[in-house]
Amino acid sequence: MSMLNETHDPALRSWVDSAQREGTDFPIQNLPFASFRRRGRGEGWRGGVAIGDAIVDLAALHRVHPFEGQAAEALAVAAEPQLNALMALGPAHWSALRLALSRALRTGSPLRALVEPCLLPQSEAEYGLPARIGDYTDFYTSIHHATNIGRLFRPDQPLLPNYKWVPIGYHGRSSSVGVSPQRFHRPCGQIKTPDAAAPVLAPSRRLDIELELGVFIGPGNALGEPIPVAEAESHVFGLVLLNDWSARDIQAWEYQPLGPFLAKNFATTVSPWVVTLEALAPYRVPFERPADDPPPLPYLDDAARRDRAAFDIQLTIGWQTAQMHAHGQPEHVVAQTNYRYAYWAVAQMVAHHTVNGCNLQPGDLLGTGTLSGPEPHQAAAFIELTAGGKQPLTLPSGEQRTFLEDGDTVVLRGWCQAPGWARIGFGECRGTVLPARAPAV
Amino acid sequence: MSMLNETHDPALRSWVDSAQREGTDFPIQNLPFASFRRRGRGEGWRGGVAIGDAIVDLAALHRVHPFEGQAAEALAVAAEPQLNALMALGPAHWSALRLALSRALRTGSPLRALVEPCLLPQSEAEYGLPARIGDYTDFYTSIHHATNIGRLFRPDQPLLPNYKWVPIGYHGRSSSVGVSPQRFHRPCGQIKTPDAAAPVLAPSRRLDIELELGVFIGPGNALGEPIPVAEAESHVFGLVLLNDWSARDIQAWEYQPLGPFLAKNFATTVSPWVVTLEALAPYRVPFERPADDPPPLPYLDDAARRDRAAFDIQLTIGWQTAQMHAHGQPEHVVAQTNYRYAYWAVAQMVAHHTVNGCNLQPGDLLGTGTLSGPEPHQAAAFIELTAGGKQPLTLPSGEQRTFLEDGDTVVLRGWCQAPGWARIGFGECRGTVLPARAPAV
Numbered sequence: 001m002s003m004l005n006e007t008h009d010p011a012l013r014s015w016v017d018s019a020q021r022e023g024t025d026f027p028i029q030n031l032p033f034a035s036f037r038r039r040g041r042g043e044g045w046r047g048g049v050a051i052g053d054a055i056v057d058l059a060a061l062h063r064v065h066p067f068e069g070q071a072a073e074a075l076a077v078a079a080e081p082q083l084n085a086l087m088a089l090g091p092a093h094w095s096a097l098r099l100a101l102s103r104a105l106r107t108g109s110p111l112r113a114l115v116e117p118c119l120l121p122q123s124e125a126e127y128g129l130p131a132r133i134g135d136y137t138d139f140y141t142s143i144h145h146a147t148n149i150g151r152l153f154r155p156d157q158p159l160l161p162n163y164k165w166v167p168i169g170y171h172g173r174s175s176s177v178g179v180s181p182q183r184f185h186r187p188c189g190q191i192k193t194p195d196a197a198a199p200v201l202a203p204s205r206r207l208d209i210e211l212e213l214g215v216f217i218g219p220g221n222a223l224g225e226p227i228p229v230a231e232a233e234s235h236v237f238g239l240v241l242l243n244d245w246s247a248r249d250i251q252a253w254e255y256q257p258l259g260p261f262l263a264k265n266f267a268t269t270v271s272p273w274v275v276t277l278e279a280l281a282p283y284r285v286p287f288e289r290p291a292d293d294p295p296p297l298p299y300l301d302d303a304a305r306r307d308r309a310a311f312d313i314q315l316t317i318g319w320q321t322a323q324m325h326a327h328g329q330p331e332h333v334v335a336q337t338n339y340r341y342a343y344w345a346v347a348q349m350v351a352h353h354t355v356n357g358c359n360l361q362p363g364d365l366l367g368t369g370t371l372s373g374p375e376p377h378q379a380a381a382f383i384e385l386t387a388g389g390k391q392p393l394t395l396p397s398g399e400q401r402t403f404l405e406d407g408d409t410v411v412l413r414g415w416c417q418a419p420g421w422a423r424i425g426f427g428e429c430r431g432t433v434l435p436a437r438a439p440a441v
Numbered sequence: 442m443s444m445l446n447e448t449h450d451p452a453l454r455s456w457v458d459s460a461q462r463e464g465t466d467f468p469i470q471n472l473p474f475a476s477f478r479r480r481g482r483g484e485g486w487r488g489g490v491a492i493g494d495a496i497v498d499l500a501a502l503h504r505v506h507p508f509e510g511q512a513a514e515a516l517a518v519a520a521e522p523q524l525n526a527l528m529a530l531g532p533a534h535w536s537a538l539r540l541a542l543s544r545a546l547r548t549g550s551p552l553r554a555l556v557e558p559c560l561l562p563q564s565e566a567e568y569g570l571p572a573r574i575g576d577y578t579d580f581y582t583s584i585h586h587a588t589n590i591g592r593l594f595r596p597d598q599p600l601l602p603n604y605k606w607v608p609i610g611y612h613g614r615s616s617s618v619g620v621s622p623q624r625f626h627r628p629c630g631q632i633k634t635p636d637a638a639a640p641v642l643a644p645s646r647r648l649d650i651e652l653e654l655g656v657f658i659g660p661g662n663a664l665g666e667p668i669p670v671a672e673a674e675s676h677v678f679g680l681v682l683l684n685d686w687s688a689r690d691i692q693a694w695e696y697q698p699l700g701p702f703l704a705k706n707f708a709t710t711v712s713p714w715v716v717t718l719e720a721l722a723p724y725r726v727p728f729e730r731p732a733d734d735p736p737p738l739p740y741l742d743d744a745a746r747r748d749r750a751a752f753d754i755q756l757t758i759g760w761q762t763a764q765m766h767a768h769g770q771p772e773h774v775v776a777q778t779n780y781r782y783a784y785w786a787v788a789q790m791v792a793h794h795t796v797n798g799c800n801l802q803p804g805d806l807l808g809t810g811t812l813s814g815p816e817p818h819q820a821a822a823f824i825e826l827t828a829g830g831k832q833p834l835t836l837p838s839g840e841q842r843t844f845l846e847d848g849d850t851v852v853l854r855g856w857c858q859a860p861g862w863a864r865i866g867f868g869e870c871r872g873t874v875l876p877a878r879a880p881a882v
Binding site: 134135137140150153160162165166168169170171172173174175176178184185187188189190192198199200201223224225226247250253254255256257258259260261262265266267294297298299352353355356357358359360361364437 | 575576578581591594601603606607609610611612613614615616617619625626628629630631633639640641642664665666667688691694695696697698699700701702703706707708735738739740793794796797798799800801802805878
């Protein structure tokens with residue numbers, strides 16, 4: 001399902017002019033899915049597909065019944081308020097709908113007259129979560145992040161002995177996952193400074209981000225029935241950007257022995273557009289596992305895909321203070337990284353998660369973990385970029401930052417681009433920190 | 442809402458004879474809720490209330506419209522397939538429905554002729570999960586368990602410095618929570634023995650249990666709005682028994698640095714009947730926090746309830762091997778403990794979970810963590826009862842056990858009993874281990 005086909009042809013053009021605009025995230029080769037409605041009209045949520053600056057309203061399209069067979073079946077459920085039922089259908093249906101949409105949106109399509117009335121401008125839209133997220137699991141797939149963070153917490157043993165064997169993951173909180181643009185209050189929590197005798201309840205002073213990708217699960221598995229790694233990608237609908245906001249001071253005091261909890265579960269932001277694995281097919285690249293590292297255990301070794309298990313997705317972190325916003329200055333890119341540096345692949349996350357029989361469900365969300373690369377400017381969390389808060393960043397406004405101040409906005413972006421192929425973008429994942437509320441006592 | 446009222450009167454009698462049977466878990470003073478249907482009839486799920494050996498079918502009762510006001514409003518949603526909407530209504534509605542049911546089921550009730558046709562025998566029923574569980578969080582509220590386990594993993598520092606300050610918790614997996622009786626396959630996972638150079642994928646050899654209580658959340662809170670500890674219990678619908686099955690060998694290798702993951706998420710079993718906090722009111726007892734321990738931080742200190750924040754709930758773990766089952770031998774009680782030994786109260790779990798703004802939703806599940814008491818026979822996990830697998834238990838069949846063998850069944854039971862009050866029981870929480878499946882490779 002993730003092989004190249006006519007939908008990837010870089011020569012394709014759409015009758016939607018903005019789909020040809022230089023630098024658009026949403027050319028006709030992308031066609032990502034979201035849940036949306038027009039702002040301020042009391043409308044219901046429904047599925048949409050991005051094309052240039054527009055959205056194809058899939059509920060409206062479904063009403064004119066333009067497709068047949070699996071594409072029509074997929075369109076019927078893609079029109080629903082959230083995409084769980086579409087995700088549950090599986091790759092054959094996803095591909096059929098993608099192909100039908102690609103053909104309908106091409107220059108010269110005989111369906112143009114049917115489809116054009118179903119277009120809405122993205123500027124009028126607001127987005128919902130793409131799916132009802134049953135469970136959210138966060139992985140830890142960047143060996144560079146694991147090493148950088150480990151060095152801060154355990155200088156003598158930055159990388160734990162299990163890292164190169166186990167795709168480390170843990171359960172996150174699904175109720176507080178929100179969609180971009182998300183605004184949330186700075187969390188309060190127990191904080192104990194090293195020299196204090198006791199902790200205090202206070203607003204976090206070390207509020208951080210983690211740049212990740214999110215993975216939306218397609219068809220699930222029954223409890224007790226593992227998903228083999230060779231089949232794992234057929235259980236993946238697509239990817240989004242994900243910001244795993246993290247309160248480092250709360251984390252440092254609470255995380256032993258059972259892992260992060262309140263340091264993470266106050267907010268997690270995802271981008272609205274789910275980019276399908278099929279759209280990413282031209283950007284598959286080999287994993288670069290050092291030759292002297294242990295090979296993955298057989299249940300994690302997808303031999304047929306070793307040369308294309310990773311994705312060349314460029315990722316940036318932008319920082320905009322309230323002052324920059326007031327002066328019309330856009331966010332400033334403070335880090336650039338790439339998903340290809342991850343140590344564990346999407347298929348390995350799925351196979352590992354289910355090897356004990358744990359059941360995944362359509363719409364479940366997996367996070368990749370912080371996607372830091374090997375170079376210092378590729379660190380994907382501020383705690384890494386600022387050496388644990390010791391080396392402030394200077395922004396174009398002249399302001400300095402280690403961790404987030406109230407009013408700061410963080411914008412994550414992601415895209416694939418390479419000569420000979422269409423750019424495939426993720427849009428943006430934006431979040432703003434509001435002041436802490438007075439603790440409830 | 443959790444004060445004593447006429448529903449707690451130990452002199453109450455029901456026209457359902459079995460509700461007076463010596464030792465019943467479900468006298469008229471209890472009235473716990475479940476989701477049920479009759480087995481093998483293709484019926485839909487609906488809410489039910491236990492009375493003696495019977496179930497009041499709340500969907501059938503709703504159709505005859507016996508109640509008015511808040512009781513009728515609560516009954517209308519209690520008739521639904523799962524109890525989320527009832528949980529969302531809050532304590533005033535729960536109490537009104539409980540009072541109306543108590544009066545309707547009493548000897549001499551004029552409603553008997555209306556209600557009696559709505560009774561079904563429990564022997565014909567099967568149970569569903571009481572609620573759609575959005576998120577499941579597992580706490581660690583027994584200081585005795587934390588110390589016992591800590592001694593096995595960290596002999597030099599059994600209890601971590603944060604324990605007496607932070608109600609430690611972490612996110613669990615909601616998709617694999619099932620209802621008693623649950624049968625599941627022994628999980629496979631990465632296991633690395635201390636003398637091995639590398640891990641292998643194999644069935645767990647150290648499959649364990651954890652006896653806990655589960656807490657079903659009632660009305661939730663909006664993201665960003667903490668629940669004050671003094672209001673926390675009004676967000677709690679009731680309690681169930683919970684078995685947090687745990688693969689200790691998988692856990693030992695995977696759990697650093699982000700906590701348990703595949704060691705826990707293959708299955709979690711809850712008992713079907715949710716016992717309301719109101720039913721437990723006669724069994725409130727003070728917390729016994731040692732005088733030289735630090736007092737809870739203000740956001741965790743419910744001063745008005747300090748003398749009744751704990752519950753005197755007796756708990757047992759029963760073990761039945763396949764051989765015992767074949768010979769008609771019931772499960773053998775290998776440990777007895779009590780919820781009163783917990784270090785953190787239900788209200789403290791809720792207040793802590795939300796102090797950072799994290800949102801709880803109706804039907805969310807909190808686990809108390811393993812409820813070990815101070816004495817060796819009060820250990821609530823086999824790893825504690827058998828000194829890390831070094832001291833086998835001998836069962837009445839002559840068989841020895843450290844961890845679970847295939848075909849073993851574990852039965853958790855819980856009840857409150859004290860002179861002058863009616864017994865309030867939880868029923869049972871039963872689970873059976875099936876053989877591992879061949880790993881998917």
